[in-house]
Amino acid sequence: MTMLQLFxxxxxxGMFSIxxxxxxxxxxxxxxxxxxxWLTLTEFTDLITIAEMTPGPIAINSATFVGIRIAGVPGALIATLGCILPSCIIVSLLAWIYFKYKELTLIQGILEGLRPAVVALIASAGLSIFTLAIWGKGGFSINVQSINYISLLLFSVxxxxLRKWKPNPIFVMVGSGIIGGTVYLLM
Incomplete structure (x- = not known):
């Protein structure tokens, strides 16, 4: 019964933590x-602290922790499965709907409407990272002295x-990291 309650x-x-x-x-x-x-309020606050410190979503980390606490490793597996299963079902259902109805004009219209929003979100994140790398935490500034010329040069190169030879971007990122790390260590 405990395993069923955990699940x-x-x-x-997992279903309602939107x-x-x-x-x-x-x-x-x-x-x-x-x-x-299953836990006292004090233990729950400790759980949240641990779930925040460990990699991964809080709900899944909490499920694993509570499951281990209540029923050992099987409890952790059951609780974690219960937490991720709703997302798996919803994503699978959406994928099935998409593949079944992707030719419909309505679906194509929705996707075409979403594309600019997705591009804007990615561009916004990229612009934020670029601004942080070039101007630091202060943000964009016309002041030429606030520009990090090493970062600007690495970015430009x-x-x-990437545009000229089209190599694997991971190699370019790793190479930039090695060159940047070396330059900053020598400075």
């Missing part, structure tokens, strides 16, 4: 502390290499 509790958390890890915390607290008394 169902974290299935609900908005990321911080949005999932009240759901996790409700299931783990209030409904099932990397773009030139």
């Amino acid at each position: 169902w509790s974290f299935f609900q958390i 908005g990321g890890g911080m949005a999932a915390m009240p759901l996790i607290q409700n299931q783990v502390v209030d409904l099932h008394n 990397a773009v030139f290499i």
Whole structure:
């Protein structure tokens, strides 16, 4: 019965924690502390601290931790499976719908409407990283002295290499990192 409760509790958390890890915390607290008394409130705050420090989503880290605490490794597997299963089902369903109806004009219109938004989001993230690399935390400035010329040169050379010879971008990133690290160590 405990395994079923673990699975169902974290299935609900995985299903309804829309908005990321911080949005999932009240759901996790409700299931783990209030409904099932698997953890005390103090232990729950420790759980959130550990889940924040470890790589991965908070809900999955919490499921693994609570599962181990309640039923050992099988409990961790069941709770984690319960947490990720809703996302797997939803994504699989959306993929099935897409492949079945991708030729429909409505679907094509939706996707064409989403493309500029996705490009804008990627460009915004790239511009933020570029601004941080070239001007630092202060952001864009007309002041020529605030420009990091080493970063600007590495960026320009990397773009030139990528456009001219079209190598694997990972090699260009690793090479830029090695050259940049070496230059900054020697300075």
